[in-house]
Amino acid sequence: MRIERRVERQAPFSIIVEGETLPAYPGETIAAVLIERSPTIGRTASGAARGMFCNMGTCSLCMVTLLPEGRRVRACLTPAEPGLEIGLG
């Protein structure tokens, strides 16, 4: 959950995750937006829930796809930007 008390933020904007519109704030990474939505961002090869691990660019467990170009990026290192659309696959 985002810390809401005694925090001043700029106006939120939207990003789209798997077709779902989510609020994001300037300065947040894609990972911060995803964690607010759910601690699970995908599935392992065996089908187990998969979340983020290091949150500092080392483990690559947070890879997401920027749409429509299909570029893969680490969610924990990539700033959320207005209108960004991502896929979790």
Ligand code: FES
């Ligand atoms: S959570 Fe480990 S690289 Fe992003």
